[in-house]
Amino acid sequence: MEELLNLFGQTIKDARIAAGMTQDALAEQVGVTTRYIMAIENENKHPRMPVLLKIIRTLKISADTIFYPEIQHTNREKEQLLHMIQMCDEKEIKIAAATVKALLDAR
Template sequence: MEELLNNFGQTIKDARLATGMTQDALAEQTGITTRYIMAIENENKLPRVKVLFKLIRALKISADTIFYPEIKHTDKKKEHIIHMIQLCDERDLQVVTATVKALLDTK
Protein backbone atom coordinates (compact mmCIF):
# COMPACT_ATOMS: atom_id res chain seq x y z
CA MET A 1 0.00 0.00 0.00
CA GLU A 2 2.83 2.38 0.86
CA GLU A 3 4.47 1.85 -2.53
CA LEU A 4 1.14 2.57 -4.23
CA LEU A 5 0.87 5.86 -2.38
CA ASN A 6 4.49 6.76 -3.12
CA ASN A 7 4.04 6.10 -6.86
CA PHE A 8 0.72 7.92 -7.16
CA GLY A 9 2.25 11.24 -8.25
CA GLN A 10 4.40 9.58 -10.88
CA THR A 11 1.37 7.72 -12.22
CA ILE A 12 -0.53 11.00 -12.60
CA LYS A 13 2.48 12.69 -14.19
CA ASP A 14 3.01 9.81 -16.64
CA ALA A 15 -0.67 9.89 -17.63
CA ARG A 16 -0.55 13.66 -18.09
CA LEU A 17 2.57 13.50 -20.22
CA ALA A 18 1.11 10.66 -22.30
CA THR A 19 -1.76 12.94 -23.25
CA GLY A 20 0.61 15.81 -24.06
CA MET A 21 -1.09 17.93 -21.43
CA THR A 22 0.74 20.58 -19.41
CA GLN A 23 0.28 21.00 -15.68
CA ASP A 24 -1.49 24.29 -16.42
CA ALA A 25 -3.91 22.60 -18.82
CA LEU A 26 -4.66 19.81 -16.34
CA ALA A 27 -5.21 22.35 -13.59
CA GLU A 28 -7.62 24.27 -15.78
CA GLN A 29 -9.57 21.15 -16.76
CA THR A 30 -9.89 19.97 -13.17
CA GLY A 31 -10.51 23.33 -11.55
CA ILE A 32 -7.54 23.07 -9.21
CA THR A 33 -4.34 25.08 -9.10
CA THR A 34 -1.18 24.30 -11.03
CA ARG A 35 0.63 24.34 -7.69
CA TYR A 36 -1.67 21.56 -6.45
CA ILE A 37 -0.89 19.48 -9.57
CA MET A 38 2.82 20.04 -8.90
CA ALA A 39 2.39 18.93 -5.27
CA ILE A 40 0.60 15.76 -6.39
CA GLU A 41 3.21 14.89 -9.02
CA ASN A 42 6.37 15.87 -7.16
CA GLU A 43 5.68 15.97 -3.42
CA ASN A 44 3.53 12.86 -2.86
CA LYS A 45 0.47 14.98 -2.09
CA LEU A 46 -2.59 12.74 -2.04
CA PRO A 47 -5.71 14.44 -3.35
CA ARG A 48 -9.18 14.15 -1.96
CA VAL A 49 -11.53 11.72 -3.70
CA LYS A 50 -13.31 14.53 -5.54
CA VAL A 51 -10.00 15.76 -7.02
CA LEU A 52 -8.92 12.20 -7.81
CA PHE A 53 -12.16 11.70 -9.73
CA LYS A 54 -11.52 14.90 -11.70
CA LEU A 55 -7.95 13.84 -12.49
CA ILE A 56 -9.02 10.40 -13.74
CA ARG A 57 -11.68 11.96 -15.96
CA ALA A 58 -9.47 14.76 -17.31
CA LEU A 59 -6.62 12.36 -18.08
CA LYS A 60 -9.03 9.82 -19.58
CA ILE A 61 -7.44 6.95 -17.70
CA SER A 62 -8.89 3.94 -15.99
CA ALA A 63 -8.99 4.02 -12.20
CA ASP A 64 -7.14 0.69 -12.46
CA THR A 65 -4.11 2.65 -13.64
CA ILE A 66 -3.96 4.20 -10.18
CA PHE A 67 -5.30 1.48 -7.92
CA TYR A 68 -3.71 -1.52 -9.69
CA PRO A 69 -0.44 -0.23 -11.14
CA GLU A 70 0.97 -3.76 -11.19
CA ILE A 71 -1.38 -4.51 -14.09
CA LYS A 72 0.56 -3.39 -17.13
CA HIS A 73 -1.53 -1.11 -19.31
CA THR A 74 0.64 -1.39 -22.38
CA ASP A 75 -1.79 -0.79 -25.21
CA LYS A 76 -2.83 2.81 -24.70
CA LYS A 77 -4.56 3.01 -28.10
CA LYS A 78 -6.93 0.17 -27.20
CA GLU A 79 -7.56 1.64 -23.76
CA HIS A 80 -8.40 4.99 -25.35
CA ILE A 81 -10.79 3.33 -27.81
CA ILE A 82 -12.51 1.50 -24.95
CA HIS A 83 -12.86 4.78 -23.07
CA MET A 84 -14.42 6.45 -26.11
CA ILE A 85 -16.82 3.54 -26.58
CA GLN A 86 -17.96 3.87 -22.99
CA LEU A 87 -19.00 7.45 -23.74
CA CYS A 88 -21.20 6.41 -26.68
CA ASP A 89 -24.98 6.35 -26.63
CA GLU A 90 -27.00 3.43 -28.05
CA ARG A 91 -27.03 4.76 -31.62
CA ASP A 92 -23.28 5.39 -31.55
CA LEU A 93 -22.71 1.84 -30.29
CA GLN A 94 -24.63 0.47 -33.27
CA VAL A 95 -22.41 2.46 -35.64
CA VAL A 96 -19.24 1.32 -33.83
CA THR A 97 -20.37 -2.30 -33.89
CA ALA A 98 -21.14 -2.18 -37.61
CA THR A 99 -17.81 -0.50 -38.34
CA VAL A 100 -15.78 -3.03 -36.38
CA LYS A 101 -17.66 -5.93 -38.00
CA ALA A 102 -16.94 -4.47 -41.43
CA LEU A 103 -13.26 -4.10 -40.58
CA LEU A 104 -13.04 -7.68 -39.35
CA ASP A 105 -14.89 -9.03 -42.39
CA THR A 106 -12.21 -7.64 -44.68
CA LYS A 107 -9.47 -9.74 -43.06
Protein backbone atom coordinates in the same frame (compact mmCIF):
# COMPACT_ATOMS: atom_id res chain seq x y z
CA MET B 1 -0.90 -0.16 0.04
CA GLU B 2 2.00 2.15 0.87
CA GLU B 3 3.68 1.33 -2.43
CA LEU B 4 0.46 2.14 -4.31
CA LEU B 5 0.30 5.54 -2.61
CA ASN B 6 3.95 6.20 -3.42
CA LEU B 7 3.40 5.39 -7.13
CA PHE B 8 0.34 7.61 -7.38
CA GLY B 9 2.08 10.87 -8.35
CA GLN B 10 4.28 9.22 -10.96
CA THR B 11 1.24 7.46 -12.44
CA ILE B 12 -0.57 10.78 -12.82
CA LYS B 13 2.53 12.43 -14.28
CA ASP B 14 3.06 9.61 -16.80
CA ALA B 15 -0.60 9.76 -17.86
CA ARG B 16 -0.46 13.54 -18.21
CA ILE B 17 2.66 13.39 -20.36
CA ALA B 18 1.20 10.56 -22.47
CA ALA B 19 -1.87 12.74 -23.03
CA GLY B 20 0.40 15.57 -24.22
CA MET B 21 -0.74 17.92 -21.46
CA THR B 22 1.21 20.39 -19.39
CA GLN B 23 0.68 20.74 -15.67
CA ASP B 24 -0.93 24.11 -16.37
CA ALA B 25 -3.41 22.62 -18.85
CA LEU B 26 -4.34 19.75 -16.53
CA ALA B 27 -4.78 22.12 -13.59
CA GLU B 28 -7.02 24.42 -15.63
CA GLN B 29 -9.24 21.60 -16.87
CA VAL B 30 -9.50 19.99 -13.43
CA GLY B 31 -10.14 23.32 -11.68
CA VAL B 32 -7.13 23.35 -9.37
CA THR B 33 -3.89 25.28 -9.30
CA THR B 34 -0.77 24.25 -11.17
CA ARG B 35 0.96 24.10 -7.78
CA TYR B 36 -1.59 21.50 -6.66
CA ILE B 37 -0.84 19.30 -9.70
CA MET B 38 2.88 19.70 -8.98
CA ALA B 39 2.29 18.60 -5.38
CA ILE B 40 0.39 15.51 -6.57
CA GLU B 41 3.08 14.55 -9.07
CA ASN B 42 6.18 15.38 -7.04
CA GLU B 43 5.36 15.65 -3.34
CA ASN B 44 3.15 12.61 -2.67
CA LYS B 45 0.00 14.77 -2.31
CA HIS B 46 -3.17 12.70 -2.56
CA PRO B 47 -6.21 14.59 -3.85
CA ARG B 48 -9.75 14.24 -2.55
CA MET B 49 -12.06 11.99 -4.54
CA PRO B 50 -13.79 14.76 -6.59
CA VAL B 51 -10.41 16.02 -7.82
CA LEU B 52 -9.19 12.50 -8.52
CA LEU B 53 -12.30 11.80 -10.59
CA LYS B 54 -11.75 14.99 -12.61
CA ILE B 55 -8.10 14.04 -13.19
CA ILE B 56 -9.04 10.54 -14.39
CA ARG B 57 -11.71 11.88 -16.72
CA THR B 58 -9.56 14.74 -18.02
CA LEU B 59 -6.65 12.42 -18.80
CA LYS B 60 -9.09 9.86 -20.25
CA ILE B 61 -7.50 7.02 -18.33
CA SER B 62 -8.97 4.02 -16.63
CA ALA B 63 -9.19 4.13 -12.85
CA ASP B 64 -7.30 0.82 -13.03
CA THR B 65 -4.26 2.83 -14.13
CA ILE B 66 -4.25 4.43 -10.69
CA PHE B 67 -5.63 1.70 -8.45
CA TYR B 68 -3.93 -1.26 -10.17
CA PRO B 69 -0.64 0.14 -11.53
CA GLU B 70 0.84 -3.36 -11.59
CA ILE B 71 -1.38 -4.11 -14.58
CA GLN B 72 0.60 -2.86 -17.54
CA HIS B 73 -1.36 -0.55 -19.83
CA THR B 74 0.99 -0.74 -22.77
CA ASN B 75 -1.42 0.25 -25.49
CA ARG B 76 -2.82 3.69 -24.66
CA GLU B 77 -4.87 3.84 -27.88
CA LYS B 78 -6.80 0.71 -26.91
CA GLU B 79 -7.36 2.08 -23.42
CA GLN B 80 -8.67 5.37 -24.84
CA LEU B 81 -10.92 3.48 -27.26
CA LEU B 82 -12.41 1.45 -24.41
CA HIS B 83 -12.98 4.64 -22.44
CA MET B 84 -14.77 6.25 -25.39
CA ILE B 85 -16.96 3.18 -25.85
CA GLN B 86 -17.96 3.32 -22.19
CA MET B 87 -19.21 6.86 -22.77
CA CYS B 88 -21.44 5.81 -25.70
CA ASP B 89 -25.17 5.25 -25.54
CA GLU B 90 -26.74 2.03 -26.84
CA LYS B 91 -27.20 3.29 -30.41
CA GLU B 92 -23.61 4.53 -30.62
CA ILE B 93 -22.30 1.20 -29.30
CA LYS B 94 -24.16 -0.65 -32.07
CA ILE B 95 -22.60 1.67 -34.66
CA ALA B 96 -19.12 1.21 -33.15
CA ALA B 97 -19.55 -2.58 -33.05
CA ALA B 98 -20.63 -2.65 -36.70
CA THR B 99 -17.66 -0.49 -37.66
CA VAL B 100 -15.18 -2.71 -35.82
CA LYS B 101 -16.76 -5.83 -37.32
CA ALA B 102 -16.42 -4.34 -40.82
CA LEU B 103 -12.75 -3.54 -40.13
CA LEU B 104 -12.06 -7.09 -38.97
CA ASP B 105 -13.98 -8.62 -41.89
CA ALA B 106 -11.88 -6.56 -44.33
CA ARG B 107 -8.64 -8.21 -43.19
